[in-house]
Amino acid sequence: MPSEIHQLPKNVPVCPVRGSVIYPTMVQHIDASRAISINAIEAAMEGEKVILIVSQRDKDVDDPKGDDLYDIGTACNVLRVRKNPDGTVQMLVSAVARVKATNYQRGDYLTADIEPLPAGKNKPVEVQALTRELREKFDTIVSGGKLNAEAVQTIASKDDVGEMADHIAFNLDFRLEDKQALLETENLTQRLTKLLTLLDTEQEVQSLQQKIRTQVKEEIDKNQREYYLREQMKVIQKELSGGDDEEGDEAEAFRAKIDALDLKPEVKKEIDREVNRLARMHPDAAEASVIRTYLTWITELPWNERSEDRLDVEEAAQVLDEDHYGLDKVKDRVLEFLAVRRLRKERAERGELSAEEVNKGPILVFTGPPGVGKTSIAQSIAKSLGRKYVRIALGGARDESDIRGHRRTYIGAMPGRIIQGIRTAGTKNPVILLDEVDKLGSSYQGDPSAALLEVLDPSQNQHFTDHYLGVPFDLSEVMFIATANYPEQIPPALMDRMEVIEFNSYIEQEKLEIAKRYLLPRQLIQNGLKQNQIAFTDAALEKLISHYTREAGVRNLEREVGTVARKVARKIATGKTKRAKVTDKELETYLGKPRHTPETEGLEDMVGVSTGMFYTPVGGDILFVETSIMPGKGLVLTGQLGDVMKESARAALTYAKSNAERFHIDKAKLDDSEIHVHVPAGAIPKEGPSAGGAMATSLISALTGIPARHDVAMTGEMTLTGRYLPIGGLKEKVLGARRAGIKHIILPKANEADIADIPMHLRSSMRFHPAETVDQVLDVALVGGLKALETTRDGSAPAVTTSKRKPTRRAGAGARA
Template identity: 90%
Template sequence: MPTLPQTVPVCPVRGSVIYPTMVQHIDASRALSINAIEAAMQGEKVILIVSQRDKDVDDPKGSDLYDVGTACNVLRVRKNPDGTVQMLVSAVARVKASNYRRGDYLSADIAPLQAEADSPVELQALSRELRERFDTIASNGKISAENVQTIHAKDDIGEMADHIAFNLDFKLEDKQALLEQASLTARIRKLLTLLDTEQEVQAVQAKIRAQVKEEIDKNQREYYLREQMKVIQKELQGGDDGEEGDEAEAFRAKLDQLDLKPEVRKDLDREVNRLARMHPDAAEASVIRTYLTWVTELPWNTRSEDQLDVTQASQILDDDHYGLEKVKDRVLEFLAVRRLRKERAERGELSAEDVNKGPILVFTGPPGVGKTSIAQSIAKALGRKYVRIALGGARDESDIRGHRRTYIGAMPGRLIQGIRSAGTKNPVILLDEVDKLGSSYQGDPSAALLEVLDPAQNQHFTDHYLGVPFDLSEAMFIATANYPEQIPAALMDRMEVIDFSSYIEQEKLEIAKRYLLPRQLAANGLKPNQIAFTDAALEKLISHYTREAGVRNLEREIGTVARKVARRIATGEVKRVKVTEKDLDRYLGQARHIPETEGKEDMVGVSTGMFYTPVGGDILFVETSTSPGKGLVLTGQLGDVMKESARAALTYIKANAERFHIDKARIDDSEIHVHVPAGAIPKEGPSAGGAMVTSLISALTGIPARHDVAMTGEMTLTGRYLPIGGLKEKVLGARRAGIKHIILPKANEGDLRDIPLHLRSSMRFHPCETVDQVLDVALVGGLKALETPATVRPCRPPKRPPSAKAAAATPARKPT
């Protein structure tokens, strides 16, 4: 150990450690280091080289430096033109620094590290192990041959260990730990541990290099083979490159942009490779080319950004459609739920799959009530693309799932075609007329829809043509149907039913003024100031010229009037026209539908019932007459259920004849004839039970039935009054006929909420649970009139027929 000064200048270095016996060049650019070198040259030419703990510190203090460094003799100093200094030093010894002082440069007190005595045998064993480990690592080429030779030439095991540590790429902390280790045995043990780690790292690097090289070789081989294939195809085509170019590479580039799942990409790459190996004019090449074109044009990851502003969506729906409050509420509920889901997903509480799932709705109701058009408004409100798929009459499974590619002219199904035309994977898809699907030997398309309309399965929907799964879970499916009972139960179970009821007259009037009139005026070249309809004219047009649940025929009739007015304006006959109620006969002819009106007076054996059809509700009369004979006669084209209602009513009367003071012998000896007018129209349903029993009891007791009361409800043999359907339409039809009192089952009382308040306020409703309660309202005098025997009164004779002159002046009523 050479003799060293007690206090020496300090030169901090960054990211490196110098060990004793080494001769190294050190570059200094900081003023602190340059001043320390000058001080060393002016003194005993001894300087302390010590590493910084943090190499990013530009002006280090004593606390920023390690406590152990290397004392060095300065051999030579050279100043560079750029102001930096290069110093050649010879490392002498490991020293411990203390009492750092700061002036123009750092200085410190140093003391050599005292090494402990080592066991010669252990040191010899460690020496052999170190040489073997070093030879293994050196064989991988991590150290230059010159440095390897220098290290092997070292006889001193301590010097050899220091040179190995200096030449290998260890972390600064590990190199510093070796410098601070005064014991040679402990230092070599530490170095062997680092060499083991380095050897494992080199083994992993070698494995990675081999894998990368193998992949590169594979890609180069494929590239070489493809280039060979191009040359071969070029020679086969007579040296012409052709206009198509490298189709396979073009498809491969498109697939790279789609971000497909690995299993899907694997199948498509196989098709691309097949195309690359084929002659462009081969028939199979054309099939693959068409298939790849379809696949690359599908929106695998393209979505529309949902508009989640509930207020704006509500305004859009109100602007496009009048009424339909239940449908609008359901759409706004979907938007609200989607917004909350998105907010939770942004906080990491939900996955993207849960956010993107959409509902499956089915709109059911009569034609013309806006089922199809509301779907367009929903897409507009959501900010999504709209796709309509007409399923009416479809009877081939391939319409849904597509054809297999083995067939000539194979194409994907309508769903995939719609997705492609929309350009996004989350459009609003309307499955129109889903109740009119057919089936044949080619398959049942309704069964194919089971997978499409199941939220748990449609994310893996596989079209026969594509042959790979396509995610449909983000699309919003809406189906429409006129007759939901014709939809298979399994399919119906997957959908949420929203029922569209028929429009009332007030709604039709508003729709005509807001939407139908402006549309027809524009279609027929008229300006708003050239034609005007009064409200009375539109009301008569609705009630006397159309009979429908929706507004399609109403729009046609408005268009007819508009065309006739357009002709008059075009010929110069008039400049503008105001269409009134009286003008409709001129433009449209005689009224085609005369609504039924209530009876003019109370009559024996005549009760008023209500019926429902897909085009709205109305009233009907049940007439009963008795004559000598036997049995029950039913006329008026009654269906089986309605006939059974009449028989049940008669059985109930027989069972309660004594209570109603009716002679049973008279019932048995009379032919009871029940007739429902409008005999050309078939009638069916159980809801005429109340009207049947009222008409029969009225005819058998002579007590008149009230003409201002209409009833609906099913009766039982025990006298219970059971609920029915279509109450809203029936009540609206009765109101149109002038009825003021409505008898309905008690269980249907909640359905009255569907009727607008301003219509309910002009009528009186009588909820009943038993037939006795029905009779108490329907008969003149109520049940009290049945408490005492009454003389049977015949039906009133018809009024005297009008004179020939009066008949000629009265227009004939056209039968409905």
């Protein structure tokens, strides 16, 4: 240990340095610009010219204290100090020894007590082995060109291995923490071991840098070669085309656009091949036009363009309520869908789900009659999400290429409608409405519904390949919504991929509200009218709904409102009036005689006449079943009945025969009579199983002479043994019966839960009679009930007054009982 170490003072000024470490035996310049450092240097010069150089733990601290400095530093003799014109100070120091600093004191500058570190014992053999290894690794580092020649010469000239190790650590680009660790290690064996570890890491880094440098050089050489060849090709093509270089410029323009798309490697490789073909091709070649069109499609597709989702469930609910009245179940399901998507996105942001899992979800299919809002609610979903909206009409599509596109070998080939819709949207995550998916056809050119199987499968559509593109396009972020009028016409395999949301027909009260809130304001704008120029009374709108339209939705209702608005606009334009008020009595002056007369209940109880209910796509209504007994034999059925209704009539007759004794029906009357069952409005086809109860009631009433109640309507299917089975469309049937004035409804016991779907204000004004057997039906439907049947002994029919019910004739769509 040098003798000057014993001459070090106990307390010395401290000069903090940032980002560097100085080792003993080194002579180094120190630049000081902070007041705390300049004051320490001046104090050292006024004292014994000894200063402590110690590194800061955090180089960003401008006014360090003792806690901000390392405990081990280097005691240095100050050789020379020079003040610069800008106020900074440059100091030349000679590092003397590793010391431990304690008891930091702060005034105008820092001072500390110092104590030299103990050297520890070293084994000469270990030091010799470590020295040899150090020199070999140093030579390897030097061969990599990491150090400049002057530093290499200085290090090589050191005979003392400790000094050599310190100079190597100072000159190599180690982390500050590693350099400080070497400074704090006074024991030579330990210090050499740590330094060798750092040199191993540095050697690996150098090797990796060299590998990267080689790869970069090879890539540059390859690019330069390709550039040189392309430039040569441009010159050659320019000469061949007589100086016209548009084709080469076009290929380069396509190449620049494709590079900006950030495509997947396998996709870019295929497209680059087409660009190279275009570059080599004569501009007037027929194939060149095909490739241009193809590359134009590729560059115009939104490969990585997305619109940010707005997954605010409350805002979505507000948008749906503003755009649509009613449809509560549909809105609830849509909001549930958005809520699930929002929670998935939040989990993905926390790293709990992948992006692919966020986009997965059910494909929704809206089913229901025309005009109930299936298409418009899809628009509202896109609006609430903040996504682009694209409608693809599939009605009548018979070719698989409508979905997958044509191959480029065909003249006039184009991508399918899905890819066309994506380009129209301009983003890869729009809302795409597949309208009228139940109207898809099939031909010798393929089945488009089969092509949709891949499009609508979340596990497959991320690799959807259009025949025209020939490369996969990711559809997993697209939100697909389908619509259909008749879900049973959708192929089962396609239906299995979708979740059905049913749209029921609107009741009259809902149509009235829709007309006032949406249809009337829209028609006023379309026909140039101001709000104060025309007014519809509620009675006028109600009559318009019941007597001029017969539909499940509101399309025809809007047309009729528009017709009235146009006639009023004409009167205002010709000066005949300034404003008009449309009442129910004035409707005929605008629209003529009513087109539809709703069926009404019978005026009184009658023998052989029962009231049934039916459902059509435009709503529900009642029908009458009439039975007449006359001399002859057999069963006669009239009224355009379908096979199922004919079977219901036969089943009712069999049930009556099997219970003839219990109901006191004369068997001779059964055997020697022609039983004629008729359902009025014979021009309208009627089909369905739910008229069984009405058939049995009418037939048994005619055979026993007991009148059927005129204020009771029934629906349900019967069996030969008298069981009463469930049916569908109860809500629509009940609404039609209520419109006709019916107060009592007989329904199958199994349909009792469906009563909850009927609006409360209608339920409170009607009485429902659930039945499990035909006997229970007869007990309500016949005057006197089942007791009147079982107490009749002679089989004679009681006297019944002639019906005063006015005959009515209905026109419209085929009815389903």
